[in-house]
Amino acid sequence: MRAAPLHGTLYTGRVIVTIDGVAASGKSSVASGVARALGVPYVSSGLLYRAATLLALEAGAPLDDARALLTHLRAHPLRLEALAGGNRLWAGERELTDELHSTRVDQGVSAVAALPEVRAWVDAQLRALPEPFVAEGRDMGTNVFPQAGAKFYLTASPRVRAERRAQERPEDVPAIEAALIERDRRDRVQSAPAPDARVIDTGPLSLEGVIGTILAALPARSA
Ligand SMILES: Nc1ncnc2c1ncn2[C@@H]1O[C@H](COP(=O)(O)OP(=O)(O)O)[C@@H](O)[C@H]1O
Ligand SMILES: Nc1ccn([C@@H]2O[C@H](COP(=O)(O)OP(=O)(O)O)[C@@H](O)[C@H]2O)c(=O)n1
Structure with missing residues (x-):
């Protein structure tokens, strides 16, 4: 059943919306907007992967050495601050957000x-967060929160995404598009729409x- 938009309504007790999709498809901007309309936080799972990567780069650890990475993560516990306006990521007292x-x-x-x-480490961090929230990433609707009441998957052509990202990165559009x-190729294994996700071309x-579009598609209580 389709229901009216829920601006200002506070859902309680569960993950209500997952927003997955390819790189620069608009996941965090859209998740932030949906979360603010619903009066709940949003959770950017990619920030945890990005923080793990930054710490490994800074430590000079090989990026394919899981044991070294986990040792490092245990020594530098990360904290995701899931604010509706924009997530922040901390390693102890140090804020990493702007470097991610x-x-x-x-x-x-x-x-x-x-x-x-x-992935197991990130999933455990995410599942420990207090619900309700809007979760965005690659596998929120498939692996991490398969019980979510409403699932979306965002796409757009590589050129459109590169043009958007060019506003935020120093490189030119063709270089960003290639990257x-x-x-997308490297992420394909961990990024596919859930069978019950609605796919939206944001182009x-x-x-x-x-x-x-997402707010209008939400069921009355995401049941
Ligand atoms: N139609 C649109 N849908 C989503 N994002 C858009 C759209 N048009 C422009 N953008 C912009 O695209 C950029 C990338 O969005 P972002 O939320 O960072 O994507 P992601 O989290 O998927 O990497 C942002 O600057 C966002 O404002
Ligand atoms: N749920 C998630 C979220 C991110 N990621 C990984 O983290 C990277 C960064 O994700 P992100 O959502 O912060 O960034 P964008 O891809 O939107 O630029 C992705 O390229 C994936 O490799 C993942 O594997 N699973």
Whole structure:
């Protein structure tokens, strides 16, 4: 059953929406907008993979060495602050948020995210967060929160995504597009729409249009 948008309504007690999708498809911007409309936080799972990658790069640890990475993560506990307006990521007293979207983290993160031990570690962090929230990433609707009441998967062409990302990165559009295509390839194993997810091509839509499409598609209580 389709129901009216729920602006301002506070759901209680469970994960209500998962928003997965390819790189730079709009997941965090859309998740933030949906979460604010619903009056709940959103959770950016990619920040945990990015933080693990940054710490490994800083330590000079090989990005395919799961044991070294987990030792490092245990020594530097990470904390995801799931604010509706924008997530923040801390390692102890140090805030990492502004360092997590660099080109070197972009390039390394898929290798770190491919390690099953790291994925299990991230999943445990996410499942420990207090519900309700909107969760965004690659496998929120498939692996981490399969019980979610409403699931979405965002796509857009590589060129559209690169043009958007070019507003946020120092590289030019063709370089960003090539890097996005490569990251999509490396992420393919951990990124597929859940069978019950609604796929939305964000290319022809505005940010507000995507948020509105999701809000309009939510069931009355995400039951
Ligand atoms: N129609 C749209 N849908 C989603 N994001 C859009 C749209 N148009 C522009 N954007 C912009 O695209 C950029 C990338 O979005 P972001 O939320 O960072 O994506 P992701 O979390 O998937 O990497 C942001 O600057 C966002 O505002
Ligand atoms: N649930 C998730 C979220 C992110 N990731 C990994 O983390 C990387 C960064 O994700 P992100 O959502 O922060 O960044 P964008 O891909 O949106 O730029 C992805 O390229 C994946 O390798 C994942 O494997 N599973």
